[in-house]
Amino acid sequence: MKIDLSLLLGLITVSYVISLVVTRYMTIHHIISDIPNTRSSHKTPTPRAGGLGIFIVFIFVSIFFWLYNRTVLPIWFYPFVLSTLLIGSHSLFDDISERSAIEKLLAQVIAAAIVISSGLVIELPFGGPWLNIVVTTLWIVGMTNATNFMDGLDGLVSGIFSLALVFFCLILGSTGHYDLYVFSLTLIAGLMGFLIYNFPPAIIFMGDVGSCLLGFVYSVMVVIMLGDNHSPWVMLASVLVVFNLLFDIGFTIIRRLLRGDNVMQAHRSHLFQLMNRLGYRHLTVSLCYLGVTFVQGMLALWVLRNHTSFVWLIILLLLLIHFVYATLVISAAKRNKLSL
Numbered sequence: 001m002k003i004d005l006s007l008l009l010g011l012i013t014v015s016y017v018i019s020l021v022v023t024r025y026m027t028i029h030h031i032i033s034d035i036p037n038t039r040s041s042h043k044t045p046t047p048r049a050g051g052l053g054i055f056i057v058f059i060f061v062s063i064f065f066w067l068y069n070r071t072v073l074p075i076w077f078y079p080f081v082l083s084t085l086l087i088g089s090h091s092l093f094d095d096i097s098e099r100s101a102i103e104k105l106l107a108q109v110i111a112a113a114i115v116i117s118s119g120l121v122i123e124l125p126f127g128g129p130w131l132n133i134v135v136t137t138l139w140i141v142g143m144t145n146a147t148n149f150m151d152g153l154d155g156l157v158s159g160i161f162s163l164a165l166v167f168f169c170l171i172l173g174s175t176g177h178y179d180l181y182v183f184s185l186t187l188i189a190g191l192m193g194f195l196i197y198n199f200p201p202a203i204i205f206m207g208d209v210g211s212c213l214l215g216f217v218y219s220v221m222v223v224i225m226l227g228d229n230h231s232p233w234v235m236l237a238s239v240l241v242v243f244n245l246l247f248d249i250g251f252t253i254i255r256r257l258l259r260g261d262n263v264m265q266a267h268r269s270h271l272f273q274l275m276n277r278l279g280y281r282h283l284t285v286s287l288c289y290l291g292v293t294f295v296q297g298m299l300a301l302w303v304l305r306n307h308t309s310f311v312w313l314i315i316l317l318l319l320l321i322h323f324v325y326a327t328l329v330i331s332a333a334k335r336n337k338l339s340l
Helices: 005-029 052-072 077-096 101-117 129-150 156-175 179-198 208-228 232-241 243-259 271-277 282-305 310-335
Strands: none
Touching: 005 052, 005 179, 052 077, 052 179, 052 208, 077 101, 077 208, 101 129, 101 208, 129 156, 129 208, 129 243, 156 179, 156 208, 156 232, 156 243, 156 282, 179 208, 208 232, 232 243, 232 282, 232 310, 243 271, 243 282, 243 310, 271 282, 271 310, 282 310
């Protein structure tokens, strides 16, 4: 899809304004509020579902994309949009009236199935089509939940994805998949409109409608990009951009499984939550994760340009650094007798 630069800038501006206005409206009228509980990191009722503005931006851009390009729509357009509408709508209902974990998981699997049914899968060099389907489903559902679980501090997920999508645009440039630029750039604009009110100290939270939407859209755009470029380096770069997010979730789940805890039960023992409970402010923790995201993004771009065995050594070093960070946080939490 080729689009005039002035038109693209107009789309970005309108997306920013839509998100800004919707978020502002929800902060004033408290349409949906998050009431603090024992797991909360805030102390007063705070408006949530601020991600609705980002969802509306996605709908607006999808309509524009269809009107502008409907004679030659890419094969992925309808599955991508329909599945995202399912995730966004169900997540909004979850913000209004909390749904069960099983129901949410079922909606995510159905949305992933819509994407996969169109032929969009991560193609592995081994294992055959069924393994491709399983891995693609795990990637989409896993990324959706990981983003949702990480949305627990002011500006954390909104900040990470604002930066991650910038690096994703740069990765797109190396693959020639310019269609996704429209969605990526307008989502960044939508995030900027929301982040003004979500930056610490936040006066509105993203809610499931924002966090699940971002994780789902990012994971599906990666699959779409891989459809035209099956390079493992592209997949590796896409994962590296959000590696700190995935590590926090993965480490916490494995640790809780080894302890015999119910991983489906809500808790406050993610690494970012422990950092906050140890006395570090929302701003400090969010900026640390944002800084790590920037380093990972630069590493991802380097990986795309250096296909050597040395890459794996760098990745192992990154993994080791994350393990050291996790060990230090857990040790400090135990010394301070925090519940894990």
